[in-house]
Amino acid sequence: MRGLFVTVFLLLNLTAAAPAAEVPKRGGILTYLIPADGGPSLDGHREATYAVLHATAPFYSTLIRVNPDNPASATDFICDLCTEMPVPTDNGLTFTFKIRTGVKFHDGTPLDAHDVAVSWRRVVFPPPGVTSARRTNFLMVDKIEDPDDTTVIFRLKFPTLSFVPALANPWSYIYSAKILDKDQHYYERNIMGSGPFKFDSMEVGQSMTGVRNPDYYFPGQPYLDGFHAIFAPKQQTRVDAIRADRASNEFRAESPAARDQLLKDLGDKITVQESDWNCGNVLTPNHKRKPFDDVRVRKALFMAIDQWNGAKALSKIAIVKTVGGIVFPGSPLAATHDELITMPGFGTDIEKSRAEARRLLKEAGAEGLSFEMLNRNVDQPYVIVGTWLVDEFRKIGVTVTQKIVPTGPWLENMRAGDFSVALEANCQDIVNPIADTGRYLPHELYSENFAYHDDPKQVEIYNKMVQETDPIKVRVLMREYEKQVLEVGAHQLPVTWWYRILPMRSYVKGWKISSSHYLNQNLANIWLDK
């Protein structure tokens, strides 16, 4: 644990020391697009779609957050409402946060430690009738206390490296305890935060508008006078709108084709930021269904895929780019190239591995296999990746058709085990490899693992890894765990990690890309150079 915090502080110092290249200008309205239809409720605690986050994050404060000036780092967390990142005590079991004084909600009522504790208890221990989407990320938390107006204490059941990153998730808005006391559902339909922007107006299904909060606790921020966010689910509309300067950007990701077109049309009026993305597709065979119960068949499927050349080509047409194992490729816990290429599905000599795949299929009596691959009706990148895979399987004599359905049926078919092979997604906010790789655990332990496999050894390694606090030992355990998932069991295969491409009008300054479209969305540090 201590090792992690040393790095955190080092990074903090580094960014603090870096000279500001340009002096931010005050004023202006940022008009950006949200690549989705209007979200469901406005309550960050209960919702899980970026459509909600991109529209509401500017109104709220959180306890801690990723460093907005260095959001790409997976370890650089800083205080938002607290005054100092705590050093854990009690063998890593107790985290004591000091809360800022003088912070006010937009209605003028003061915000203190009680509001923070009540909001966090709502996330970690939701009262009856309250939905908390990410409760299971906080199973290590035993108690949340607020002994006085400026102190919040988190007490853990066991020490773990995955707690602080989980705490920095962008969804855990700090709500007013007084309002929650009266109505736990208030925040589903209303906005009342303490963030850099105040709620101005909202057009149902169309847009969200915010104005500058003059009482924001970071001096000088926010730089903008306000923002106007427009829901635009269609990519072509967004590209056209940026081209005609009806909007300056969006904050999720655009396709490579969109980037190329904007650069071609607008030249240096467009600035592009790109980053590896803590999201990827996962190919999941249903182990309960023949012949995918046979490890040889699963391995053969994985070995048919030429990830290295495929990813290179797909990066020209889809929001994918980097080949990686089960850990986010940018993380220190991720497998290196050399560690990766020994595993099925990652070989560099594709002819050899396809020959081996054919041999395995023959041995398993599954020659001329044909099946239906379940996929989601979202083009970028699900359908594109799926279409690529179909052709890869053809090359080992396996005939695949795609069953492409909307989100609901896609999830339900996987949950009901009603599929042969599925193309899943794995999308997380803060890079938190130990927590993130939990998704590869068997269904009994991780309810959204749809491979329906059994692997006691895998579970054993994982449990050891969660409770290990020495980063070097964690890395060794992670390799063992990965090998168990990809090679020994061939349970599931990560295919091409996603890649964030954000073309923005060049006058938008101050915002930095990160590995997740959920992070760094409060817009406080954005300014317009117009």
Add this chain to the structure above:
Amino acid sequence: MSVTVFDPDALDLRPSVWSRSLRFCRRQPLGTFGLALVLIIAVTGIFAEALAPYNPTANDFAAMTEAPSLDHWLGTDQFGRDLLSRIIFGARTALIVGLSSAFVGGSSGLVLGVASAYIGGTIDMLMQRVFDIVMAFPLIILALAIVSIFGTGVQNVIIAITIPLIPRCARVVRSAALVIREVPYVDAARACGFSAWRIILRHMVPNVMAPFLIMVTAFVGQAILAEASLSYLGLGVQEPVPAWGLMLQGGAEEYASTAPWIAIFPGVAIMLSVLGINLFGDALRDTLDPKLRDR
């Protein structure tokens, strides 16, 4: 509409097939042009394997979004697949979707419409209510339900497109059949003790053939367009199946200004085929509809 009554057994066109066809071509140049378009598409679809220069579903990452050239006459799409080959195989998908939806929808409508008219009374009333419900019901819900439950195979798309066609045909056929029901010879047939099915199939159905054929022809075009719209909403035929509507979705829009051939050629294919079918259908109507025949 006036009623031409004839004995189906005497329906022998052999001696005059050629002269009739020639007359059709002479009188209906637009219709002939339409027919020619339809025939070209049909031949393309049937002999797709022989005609297509490439495998329509094989990716070629060395040739992504290439402009039309000698190697790829119509260029390639974002997966490097040959557009000409995909359009040729797409003709087959269009034919399958168009013809089977139109035929199944039309003939179910024909049988139901005639039966409804013949039986009359409460059953007729009930059937009409069912037709109303299906006609008023938004296609997208039906399509989404079918696709979500059974998946997006070509056959499921056909089902989704066919269902709304049935009542539309049934309604028209029913009103035509109602007129015929009153004609004395149907009464006579009933008096002779012929079974209901015999009367329906042997006497009533042949007499509503004209409006039926006109409708079915129109349905083919509508089905091809419906497939395109469903594909646009992500509810149609799915990748990597070569289908024109699907080719217009996603990639086409994304590359509309950087690689316009991806959007243009499938659009033209849809337009030409539906145009051909409609031109032919109009001419057919003019020829078959006795009221318009003299014009």
Add this chain to the structure above:
Amino acid sequence: MYQYILKRVLLTIPTLLGAAALVFLLMRLIPGDICLVRLGGGGSSFDPRALANCHAEIGIDRPFIVQFLEFIWGAIRLDFGTSMWSGKPVIVEIAARLPVSLEIAVLATVVAVSIAIPLGTISALKQNSWLDVVVRVFAIGGIATPSFWIGIVSILLVLDISGWITGTPWMPPIDYVPFWKNPIANLSMVALPAITVGYRYAAVSMRMTRSAMLEVMKEDYIRTARAKGLINKLIINRHALKNALLPIVTLIGIEFAFLIGGLVVTEQVFNLNGVGRLFVQAVQNQDYTLTQALVMLTVAVFVFTNLAVDLLYAWLDPRIRFN
């Protein structure tokens, strides 16, 4: 006549009820539900307890029959409850989207009528001339081209042409402004979609006008009028067009009801926050209450337009009501 009207009005009840049952059943046959979409759509992990909570909260864990009766009872009182997705009353959700859809529908009708009636009439009068051929091909072209394709191409053309002329590409605003707030922005926004939808609509109406005119022109009284030496223009205006108008009006009425369906795709292309797009959202999110309300709205518009047309016919042609 009153008896006929009463009978026809009563006959709409089974249709509406049947449609209600159908949408209720179909929506629940689709695997998965709105809570799954809401919690799992992002691809991150979520708490299974949150799922159960969500089910209980919106009441989809109750027996189907209870849910169905609630829906029907609500529909009778024109109360469709709250959207399962946003938690807002369904009526608010629809009301927010109705203006843009209605505006486009009305404008498309204007476009259609002002193209269809003159061109269709000319085409009929100059039957088989080159003009007729051109008009007919133009009309069939409108039917043969997927409207979303026209939409996509037209936006690109506007961007390219404006960029070429002024140096900076221009496109209409992408969020809806009501007409009374900013008429220019409003019209520039709805013009392209209205033309896109209107073209197909015009094509259908034009063909109808042509054949109705042809039919009427053959009628004896027109021949008589011609024999009497009345000049052609007068015949067309006074006699022919007036009598041909009935089937044309019918078609326009019915097509108007179908427009909601046509708007589904068009609103998607132009990023318009209308009823058609709401429809797609509601269905994809598996928002039962909202979908049910929208289907009932569509079906009701369809049924009542048909009813109006039938009554109009019966009023004009007494033979129908006694049949």
